[in-house]
Amino acid sequence: MSRIGLFITCINDALYPQxxxxxxxxxxxxxxxxxFPQDQTCxxxxxxxxGYRKDAVRLAKSFDRVxxxxxxxxTPSGSCAAMAREQYPALIGxxxxxxxxxxxxxxxxxxxxxxxxxxxxxxxxxxxxxHGTRVLGLGDKPLRLLRAVEGIELIDLPEADQCCGFGxxxxxxxxxxxxxxxxxxxxxxAGTGAEYLAAADNSCLTHIGGGLSRAGxxxxxxxxxxxxxxx
Amino acid sequence: xxxxxxxxxxxALGMPQLRSxxxxxxxxxxxxxxKAAGELDDWQRLRDTAAxxxxxxxxxxxxxxxxxxxxxIAAGATVHWARDAAEANAIAARIxxxxxxxxxxKIKSMATQETGLNEYFxxxxxxxWETDLAELIVQLAxxxxxxxLVPAIHYNRTEIRDIFxxxxxxxxxxxxxxPAALAEAARLHLRRRFLSAKVAxxxxxxxxxxxxxLVVVESEGNGRMCLTMPETLISIxxxxxxxxxxxxxxxxxxxxxRSSTGERMNPYTSVWTGVAAGDGPQNVHIILxxxxxxxxxxxxxxxxxxxxxxxxxxxxxxxxxxxxxxxxYGHVYPGPIGAILAPQLEPGRHxxxxxxxxxxxxxxxxxxxxxxxxxxxxHLRQTGPHGxxxxxxxxxxxxxxxxxxxxxxxxxxxxxxSRPWRRRGFMRRLPWPGSKWxxxxxxxxPPGESFRDWWKERxx
Ligand code: SF4
Numbered sequence: 001m002s003r004i005g006l007f008i009t010c011i012n013d014a015l016y017p018q019x020x021x022x023x024x025x026x027x028x029x030x031x032x033x034x035x036f037p038q039d040q041t042c043x044x045x046x047x048x049x050x051g052y053r054k055d056a057v058r059l060a061k062s063f064d065r066v067x068x069x070x071x072x073x074x075t076p077s078g079s080c081a082a083m084a085r086e087q088y089p090a091l092i093g094x095x096x097x098x099x100x101x102x103x104x105x106x107x108x109x110x111x112x113x114x115x116x117x118x119x120x121x122x123x124x125x126x127x128x129x130x131h132g133t134r135v136l137g138l139g140d141k142p143l144r145l146l147r148a149v150e151g152i153e154l155i156d157l158p159e160a161d162q163c164c165g166f167g168x169x170x171x172x173x174x175x176x177x178x179x180x181x182x183x184x185x186x187x188x189x190a191g192t193g194a195e196y197l198a199a200a201d202n203s204c205l206t207h208i209g210g211g212l213s214r215a216g217x218x219x220x221x222x223x224x225x226x227x228x229x230x231x
Numbered sequence: 232x233x234x235x236x237x238x239x240x241x242x243a244l245g246m247p248q249l250r251s252x253x254x255x256x257x258x259x260x261x262x263x264x265x266k267a268a269g270e271l272d273d274w275q276r277l278r279d280t281a282a283x284x285x286x287x288x289x290x291x292x293x294x295x296x297x298x299x300x301x302x303x304i305a306a307g308a309t310v311h312w313a314r315d316a317a318e319a320n321a322i323a324a325r326i327x328x329x330x331x332x333x334x335x336x337k338i339k340s341m342a343t344q345e346t347g348l349n350e351y352f353x354x355x356x357x358x359x360w361e362t363d364l365a366e367l368i369v370q371l372a373x374x375x376x377x378x379x380l381v382p383a384i385h386y387n388r389t390e391i392r393d394i395f396x397x398x399x400x401x402x403x404x405x406x407x408x409x410p411a412a413l414a415e416a417a418r419l420h421l422r423r424r425f426l427s428a429k430v431a432x433x434x435x436x437x438x439x440x441x442x443x444x445l446v447v448v449e450s451e452g453n454g455r456m457c458l459t460m461p462e463t464l465i466s467i468x469x470x471x472x473x474x475x476x477x478x479x480x481x482x483x484x485x486x487x488x489r490s491s492t493g494e495r496m497n498p499y500t501s502v503w504t505g506v507a508a509g510d511g512p513q514n515v516h517i518i519l520x521x522x523x524x525x526x527x528x529x530x531x532x533x534x535x536x537x538x539x540x541x542x543x544x545x546x547x548x549x550x551x552x553x554x555x556x557x558x559x560y561g562h563v564y565p566g567p568i569g570a571i572l573a574p575q576l577e578p579g580r581h582x583x584x585x586x587x588x589x590x591x592x593x594x595x596x597x598x599x600x601x602x603x604x605x606x607x608x609x610h611l612r613q614t615g616p617h618g619x620x621x622x623x624x625x626x627x628x629x630x631x632x633x634x635x636x637x638x639x640x641x642x643x644x645x646x647x648x649s650r651p652w653r654r655r656g657f658m659r660r661l662p663w664p665g666s667k668w669x670x671x672x673x674x675x676x677p678p679g680e681s682f683r684d685w686w687k688e689r690x691x
Contacts, residue, residue, distance in 0.1 A: 008682055010632065014642055015675050017682035036686050039635040047629060049590060051612030052622075055629035062633055134592035135605075163550045167589025172667045174587060176241045179671040180554045181589070210672030213657055 005070035006034050009077045010042035016202050022228035023076050023103055026116050040066050045083040050169045060092045072110065073100045076224045078132020078200045086135055102132060102200065103224055104141035114148045120229045121151030125194040125218060129201040130163050142200050142223050149226060155192045166207035182211045190217030198223040233583045239559035249385055253556050256384045257547045263493025264544055264597065280482050282601040285538035288473050289528060295440040295473045296519060302443030306505025308515040315522050316346035323348060323432060323465050324355050326516050330463040332429040338447060338454040339363035340434025341379060341541055342467045342520055344563040348432065359432065362421050362453040364414065371398040377557030377565065380491050380543040385556050388413060421453060431457035435468045437483060441476040444504040445517065448487055448497050458501050464512035469520050471537040483540060486599035490542035523576040532610040536572045538600040545594035545604060551587055560584060567594035571607040585611040646677040
């Protein structure tokens with residue numbers, strides 16, 4: 001049996017315990033044993049992408065130390081998985097990045113499961129987040145998993161592939177442009193009339209959800225939580 | 232560190248007409264491009280090939296430039312080398328005077344925008360007339376271009392009608408905003424210029440080393456007029472425009488029109504090799520322009536920016552460009568390509584442009600020569616300057632995140648100290664710098680029980 005390490009990401013560690021809990025639930029339901037190494041912190045993406053290479057290298061090295069012994073690292077974040085796989089080779093060398101999987105990659109490519117036995121009788125619109133889709137190449141993997149969920153009704157999100165405007169520190173450095181992008185995303189999401197807006201990254205959902213909570217619209221939810229649901 | 236972009240962007244965001252013009256125009260080109268690119272089964276292979284050719288050019292730049300020079304001279308052209316914008320402009324002005332002219336007609340060219348040729352000519356008592364429709368509009372309006380391919384993208388046709396009526400001396404009576412009528416007015420205005428011009432100035436899309444040929448790709452035919460009617464032709468060409476051989480055009484001529492205008496083929500492609508006796512311009516001058524390019528070449532990551540073929544696909548898909556327009560970038564190259572090229576061509580300036588991106592990657596996805604724009608943006612952020620306060624905050628964050636114990640303590644502290652700002656599950660107003668976030672978005676509050684606590688409980 002291969003050893004699976006769960007990387008929950010710093011944002012889930014701070015704000016969204018329900019998402020990694022959902023990952024654990026789905027993986028255990030499928031018969032996998034998951035380990036949570038306590039010393040994990042952050043993949044270093046914020047530092048790397050904001051231009052702080054040295055800091056990013058230190059965080060990447062510590063990621064490598066914490067997860068080096070695992071055969072697979074599963075994470076509910078397209079952008080953190082993309083950080084490890086696409087940026088680590090240039091930052092720290094080594095091959096740890098190759099063993100980091102975003103949840104849907106692990107389920108479809110590694111475990112070979114499309115139907116994870118979930119039930120979620122609600123209307124859901126799905127936003128494909130930029131790093132997951134374009135950098136990691138997730139394509140429609142999370143959507144394929146969602147389509148197999150019993151009772152779910154998926155509603156198309158107009159202009160789904162447009163960035164929500166988060167972009168890490170971009171949201172602060174260019175706050176006005178970021179907000180203008182958010183406005184459009186929020187309008188499209190609200191227009192679907194769906195109960196939930198799902199995505200593969202809680203950072204983007206924090207941004208979109210932070211806007212939706214003011215103007216009204218679907219409830220943001222990480223798609224892992226839908227996969228974990230059996231209601 | 233400069234903050235010109237966020238400020239200018241804020242101004243642009245407050246102009247509803249501009250935003251609607253841009254959203255409409257970029258949206259239309261975006262869809263056309265996607266359709267035109269989707270028609271070719273080997274699109275991805277074409278992109279790979281183009282990227283490989285351009286990388287090869289960058290490796291062999293000195294050799295190819297000299298080969299080009301030799302072959303162009305053999306075909307009857309005169310070749311000049313310009314270290315920077317000032318040299319290029321001075322050479323062009325000298326040739327113009329030697330031809331006994333006081334004015335030139337111009338083909339749309341980014342290189343001459345970059346050197347500021349029109350302004351230089353004006354200061355020297357010479358006139359440079361733009362003949363591309365959109366450049367003409369911008370010139371008449373005494374404005375700056377805001378897009379690489381469609382310099383007047385920020386105007387709608389009513390605004391263009393008003394510019395023509397107010398500033399074109401020979402504008403017809405009762406001009407309407409019908410596109411055909413506007414084009415006809417411009418055509419009549421320009422025809423007089425073409426017929427009287429002794430000198431034309433152009434750029435080039437490609438410079439073929441093997442044959443010494445230059446290539447101009449255009450849509451309106453104004454370029455063809457400029458390239459064939461005047462006696463003297465001056466072409467200002469950035470050295471990155473070199474291609475090793477004529478056959479390489481096969482790849483680029485498939486990629487460029489589909490990426491820029493979303494057309495399978497552009498209406499006019501002009502190729503000329505030195506002088507053809509008795510046909511077209513008899514004095515052919517080529518000014519090879521460096522203007523910072525060899526310095527860019529020295530940066531292994533940044534040099535990909537020199538692969539750019541100025542198709543502007545990255546502008547049209549960029550969510551930031553779509554909302555701010557080109558002027559906010561404060562450089563002749565706006566949008567994603569400008570954000571990586573401007574700070575490299577003018578080191579020490581435009582250092583806020585690499586941050587004018589959410590790194591969404593839409594630009595990389597469409598770029599016909601596969602420039603990894605997000606990679607270069609991040610690279611420039613890593614090699615550029617940082618604000619003192621931000622730097623301190625980032626090191627502090629790293630210091631905590633690199634130490635698991637401290638990190639766990641910080642999470643607990645965040646749960647505690649966020650209390651005063653909580654409002655029904657959200658924080659609506661945070662103190663600076665969090666206020667930049669909460670100006671338009673709420674922030675969720677940390678949970679009562681963390682994942683770590685839950686896991687520990689479970690393990691017992
Ligand atoms: S960077 Fe690529 S997409 Fe942008 S203008 Fe240049 S060639 Fe076109």
